[in-house]
Amino acid sequence: MAHAQTEAKPIVDREQALDWLRQMLVIRRFEERSAMLYQRQKIGGFCHLYSGQEACAVGSIGVLREDDYVITAYRDHGHALARGMEPRAGMAEMLGKASGCSKGKGGSMHFFQANRNFMGGHAIVGSHIPLAAGMAFASKYRGDDRVTICFFGDGAMDQGALHEAFNMAGLWKLPVIYVVENNLMSMGTHLHRHSAVLDLTQRGGPPYGFSASVAVDANDIEAMAETTLEAANRARAGEGPTFIEAKTYRYRGHSMSDPMKYRTAEELEKARERDPIALYEVVLRERGWVDDEGLELMQAEVKELIDEAIAHAEEAPEPGLDEIYTDITVSPHIPQE
Amino acid sequence: MAVIQYREALNQAMSEEMERDDRVFLMGEEVAEYQGAYKVSQGMLDRFGARRIVDSPISENGFAGIGIGAAMVGLRPIIEFMTFSFSYVAFDQLVNNAANMRYMSGGQFSVPIVFRGNSGIAGNLGATHSHRPEALFSHFPGLKVMMPSTPADAKGMLKAAIRDDDPVIFIEHENLLGDKGEVPDDPDFVVPIGQADVKREGSDVTILTYSRSVMTSLKAADKLAEEDVSVEVVDLRTLRPLDMDTILASITKTNRCVFVEEDWYYCGIGAGVADRIYRAAFDELDAPIQRVAAKDAPIPYNRTLELDILPNVERVVEAVNSVLYR
Ligand SMILES: Cc1ncc(C[n+]2csc(CCOP(=O)(O)OP(=O)(O)O)c2C)c(N)n1
Numbered sequence: 001m002a003h004a005q006t007e008a009k010p011i012v013d014r015e016q017a018l019d020w021l022r023q024m025l026v027i028r029r030f031e032e033r034s035a036m037l038y039q040r041q042k043i044g045g046f047c048h049l050y051s052g053q054e055a056c057a058v059g060s061i062g063v064l065r066e067d068d069y070v071i072t073a074y075r076d077h078g079h080a081l082a083r084g085m086e087p088r089a090g091m092a093e094m095l096g097k098a099s100g101c102s103k104g105k106g107g108s109m110h111f112f113q114a115n116r117n118f119m120g121g122h123a124i125v126g127s128h129i130p131l132a133a134g135m136a137f138a139s140k141y142r143g144d145d146r147v148t149i150c151f152f153g154d155g156a157m158d159q160g161a162l163h164e165a166f167n168m169a170g171l172w173k174l175p176v177i178y179v180v181e182n183n184l185m186s187m188g189t190h191l192h193r194h195s196a197v198l199d200l201t202q203r204g205g206p207p208y209g210f211s212a213s214v215a216v217d218a219n220d221i222e223a224m225a226e227t228t229l230e231a232a233n234r235a236r237a238g239e240g241p242t243f244i245e246a247k248t249y250r251y252r253g254h255s256m257s258d259p260m261k262y263r264t265a266e267e268l269e270k271a272r273e274r275d276p277i278a279l280y281e282v283v284l285r286e287r288g289w290v291d292d293e294g295l296e297l298m299q300a301e302v303k304e305l306i307d308e309a310i311a312h313a314e315e316a317p318e319p320g321l322d323e324i325y326t327d328i329t330v331s332p333h334i335p336q337e
Numbered sequence: 338m339a340v341i342q343y344r345e346a347l348n349q350a351m352s353e354e355m356e357r358d359d360r361v362f363l364m365g366e367e368v369a370e371y372q373g374a375y376k377v378s379q380g381m382l383d384r385f386g387a388r389r390i391v392d393s394p395i396s397e398n399g400f401a402g403i404g405i406g407a408a409m410v411g412l413r414p415i416i417e418f419m420t421f422s423f424s425y426v427a428f429d430q431l432v433n434n435a436a437n438m439r440y441m442s443g444g445q446f447s448v449p450i451v452f453r454g455n456s457g458i459a460g461n462l463g464a465t466h467s468h469r470p471e472a473l474f475s476h477f478p479g480l481k482v483m484m485p486s487t488p489a490d491a492k493g494m495l496k497a498a499i500r501d502d503d504p505v506i507f508i509e510h511e512n513l514l515g516d517k518g519e520v521p522d523d524p525d526f527v528v529p530i531g532q533a534d535v536k537r538e539g540s541d542v543t544i545l546t547y548s549r550s551v552m553t554s555l556k557a558a559d560k561l562a563e564e565d566v567s568v569e570v571v572d573l574r575t576l577r578p579l580d581m582d583t584i585l586a587s588i589t590k591t592n593r594c595v596f597v598e599e600d601w602y603y604c605g606i607g608a609g610v611a612d613r614i615y616r617a618a619f620d621e622l623d624a625p626i627q628r629v630a631a632k633d634a635p636i637p638y639n640r641t642l643e644l645d646i647l648p649n650v651e652r653v654v655e656a657v658n659s660v661l662y663r
Contacts, residue, residue: 044461044640096461096639107463107638123465124423125395158394159426186395188371194394262370324634324642332633333603 011226014289018298020062020221021284024054024277025302027078030087031252033306034077034094034108038256042314043094046123047108050078052251055276056181057082059224060149060246064232067144069117069135071128072151074109075181075250076121079151083118085111087309097316104319105327125186126152126159129178133165136176136241145236149177149228155186157203158194166241170208173240177231180204180243181218183250188262204243211239218246219276222283248276338519344377346488346520347453347509350495351378351415353524355385358413361499364391364400365417365454374419375455375514401427401452405434405504408450415499418454421508422468435504436479451498453507455514457549458599458636458647467636467643469600471547474506475577475609481505481530482576486551488518490574493528501530510549533580535587539569542657543587545610546597547573550648554597557653568657576606584610585618592623593660597648602630627656 012020031049038047050057053075061070061082072079080090085101093100094108102112109123119135122128132150139146156162157180169176180200184191197203205213211234216227224246231242249271253260284290290298325332341349355361362385367374369382369392382390393400397418404414418424424431431452438448458467475482483498483505485491491509498505536551537558544554551572558568571587573580588594594614596607607628614626629648637643 045638046462104639105637105642107461109465110463110638123463124426127426155395158396160396160398188367189392193392318641319639321642321645324632324637324646328634
């Protein structure tokens with residue numbers, strides 16, 4: 001049975017709260033249906049699902065402004081949807097269609113949406129972390145007060161790129177929020193087998209002079225939101241980066257091809273007792289903001305939305321072969337043709 | 338001879354060399370407890386223990402460097418990149434340290450290390466995960482570059498790489514990992530570095546190729562045989578150093594040449610090899626060398642586009658016809 005975690009006064013109003021709950025449901029359904037489509041080979045490549053981590057993306061992105069930048073790694077569907085990407089654009093991308101958010105050229109790991117300042121999913125572990133510092137650098141350079149938020153997994157903590165970017169972000173007090181989604185696993189390797197220091201807040205902020213380094217229960221969406229809001233305020237006030245260790249858990253294997261032998265049924269069961277969506281439902285019921293009927297209605301709407309996204313994606317046309325040579329920075333070297 | 342998969346052949350090569358020489362160890366992401374991301378190191382943790390089958394954090398530059406340091410003081414590491422797309426994170430270690438060490442220490446230090454893993458355009462992974470780094474690494478003096486096409490070659494070539502005293506970039510192909518073939522069980526079966534192999538004899542045209550393109554080329558040769566065109570398919574196997582003797586013997590026999598590779602055309606392996614052929618045997622050629630390579634674009638996710646980027650049987654046949662002026 002789920003228990004309410006957030007007892008402090010709500011940081012959101014009813015409308016916002018219900019929207020967040022709905023977004024988490026959209027992500028969960030998007031992911032679970034993606035798994036089915038993957039099994040039917042409609043989706044190719046690698047497919048890393050976000051199920052279990054929804055509160056992290058929705059809570060943090062939910063308190064940011066539309067002009068802030070959001071960038072993430074390859075487990076990117078949740079962040080994109082939390083940033084307001086239409087499920088149909090995401091689903092069409094998964095199916096490689098021309099109407100996908102990256103025109104079918106990016107796939108599951110490379111979602112992009114410029115008009116929402118969604119700066120992409122990036123599939124080389126750690127290599128997007130300097131990009132986030134670069135976006136924050138640009139904000140500072142231009143003198144605007146935008147913030148950049150950058151998500152990555154605990155495994156990315158081990159990349160050199162992270163340490164170089166953190167040093168410069170701290171040195172130049174860049175307006176960036178780094179969120180490690182610590183789901184305890186990097187692929188099949190548990191945190192204790194890849195990091196000598198298990199408290200990631202010690203590895204993240206302090207050595208680089210960040211304004212703060214905090215751990216948060218990322219299954220508690222409002223705690224996640226509150227922590228992010230504080231970080232954003234500090235960043236906008238010129239106080240520099242924050243490192244957030246978002247403690248979370250993923251329900252599925254690393255990718256669809258991972259049988260997850262390193263986990264027991266009990267561990268999974270235990271994690272599910274603290275399901276971020278179920279937890280928030282309890283909170284919202286206790287506040288009298290939602291009831292059975294409201295929830296059922298919401299679920300039906302979400303189901304319809306995802307059904308519609310899939311129908312769109314399945315019917316959408318493939319990109320034409322001439323797309324091979326579009327969107328290339330320099331003119332291609334085309335022999336014989 | 339047993340019939341085994343390409344990935345098992347790689348496993349056998351490493352296991353046999355580890356049996357033979359305690360200085361050999363395997364390090365990389367997910368190689369031990371997870372049994373290898375592509376199951377190449379399956380069972381090796383049980384067999385050799387955690388001292389010799391070492392799971393590393395996702396720190397390519399770090400563990401590539403650790404391997405090089407260990408090699409400089411006498412160990413013989415095998416460093417697995419989950420895929421070669423990730424080797425670029427370790428590029429500094431590979432080209433500044435591994436490739437240069439022997440030369441810049443005036444021969445005092447050698448780096449007997451193998452960097453291995455798969456590469457290739459396989460299964461809609463999009464631009465970041467579809468690299469073919471062979472031309473890139475072949476550019477650097479100090480690195481040897483090998484790419485096996487069959488299970489037997491995978492085993493014999495990897496054993497040669499492990500026994501070599503210099504850094505070897507050993508690139509497998511993701512789409513070949515499950516291929517089966519006869520593989521010798523002799524523990525001293527070694528395919529020497531720098532030895533090409535005639536995979537099919539022919540007299541009208543030579544196709545020079547390597548890795549999965551060998552399979553594409555063999556299919557094209559079958560098809561052309563139906564039209565009475567006799568194609569010789571030469572698998573380079575080692576891209577650096579090149580086996581010019583085998584290449585020139587074949588060119589001298591057929592007087593026509595097509596080069597097939599999955600890498601991009603510009604500055605690809607075929608460009609370097611064609612240059613060497615023109616310099617060594619211009620007069621032997623009855624037609625300019627044709628090259629078939631991937632289309633010049635990052636690799637798209639979409640299946641149809643991805644397939645269209647790759648060299649295929651049709652394009653190889655077309656290139657052969659063009660050097661025959663058919
Ligand atoms: C540089 C690099 N090395 C290895 C990989 C293969 N790989 C993809 S995801 C992953 C695990 C990453 O785990 P983590 O950063 O904790 O993120 P999570 O999957 O938990 O969200 C690995 C090893 C890669 N994509 N890039």
